[in-house]
Amino acid sequence: MYFTKMHGCGNDFIVINDLENKLNNLSELASKLCHRNFGIGADGIICVKRSSLGDIRMEIINADGSYAAMCGNGIRCFAKYLWEKDIVKKDKINIETGDGIKIAHLNINNNKLENVTINMGSPEFEPDKIPSLSSEKVIDKAIEVGNKKYNITSLLMGVPHTVVFGKLNDFNVEEGKVIEKYNLFPQGTNVNFVEIVSREEIRVMTWERGAGATMACGTGSCASVVAGNTLNLLGEKVKVHVPGGILQIEIQDNKVLMTGSAEISFEGVCEI
Template sequence: MEIINFTKMQGTGNDFIVIEDFQGKYANLEGLAIKLCDRHFGIGADGILIVTKSNIADIQMIIINADGSYASMCGNGIRCFAKYVFEKKYVQKENMKIETGDGVKLANICIKDGFAESVNINMGKYNFNPSSIPALSKSEIINKKIEVSNKEYYITSMFMGVPHTIVFGKQEEYQVEEGKFIEHLDLFPEKTNVNFCEIVGRNVIRVKTWERGAGPTLACGTGSCASVVAANRLGYIDKKVEVQVPGGVITVEIAKNEVLMEGPAEITFEGEFFLN
């Protein structure tokens, strides 16, 4: 029997299990994530975050979804990760570089009484190119009409660290579970996250997300960023926006061709898991 030390964290309700692995001893991360993220027989989470060494940044984050699939980037996850490595004193910098599957991201820590009160992440560039999403389309997918299960949707798709598809409309018009049908469309060979976005005003939107590999979540950082970018592209909103998600509030700003995201990150509890 192996004992795994872990920290449970959440960012606007999107929850993660943080595990240190500087020696690379966990070879089967897929199986580990499935076991730990099970909310009945494990700890329960939307995914696991592995803390490990980096040769190109201050630290490296590896993300595995609850179903065992790999994710190159996670907005809420990286805020939790930055808080963790700062407060555990692995990286004692207000501005730290974190290696992810989507490249090196810059995290700015807002410190209060020695703790990371909030985290601002430069999420990098967004991309509407279908080959980058990837999507089987010859042109950008902007407000494209599709029909799934006898229901019409107008979708906008892009790459924001991971694939995202946005559907605009009133929140009550859609059940978040409808996202699973869009996720598995042949249009998206590697599947897609799906965000249902309601425009409240020029500076406020509401977003609920069906996450690829996790299902409905209380928040999605990359999804919030993608929703802001898509809504701005369509002329619905300005460039700095409050994003209301079921688990709280995230602030997203488009700066030139990059996206900045700020929001909370909290430690829920720490413990030991007995791995059979």
């Protein structure tokens, strides 16, 4: 099987062309390939599939074999892969995901793809959409988990996200493992610890459901900006520093636009 190893701000993926729909048991395949010691190593695998709804379909499986409806860094890598491999040679691509159609705008200069802007859609705070067992929206809600108190804001940004504001030095990203399983979230939640630098700049570290601590999380960066804007802590255009790089997030007419890089690390062949 041929594969391409890619990353968006250090959030890494194994991208596989499965237009002929030959791959079976993607969950088992992801667990095997993503292992950092015995496999290629990645936060997840991304499969290129045919779509009857858009130009193409993206299917993402986390490193632990669980399905992900959407991934912000992953979809930028996916868009670059489509362009580089001449699968969809357009500067605007309609990509079918588990969270509906996402539009990728490829920023191309002199026939070179510089970065990708994704329309991530609208955030959703309604508890049943996240899902959350709360009877009201989870906005700046005080909870106690593992003998530590947090104020959380939770929303659906393609996938469930919970945002905690404070100084990053006051948190260990591993704390996200406990919050992920908090009884308020029947399907778990991704967790973002956010430090505000200014109304236009933040620093984020994320614990991803199904992958653990990652170098970057696109949906998490979007969720962090939306949460901060909702609490009147941030403006509508924010530079987000993640461990692996920088993302630009903009809220526009209740839609969230994310711009960032996507890079090919290497290509290879493996036996499955």
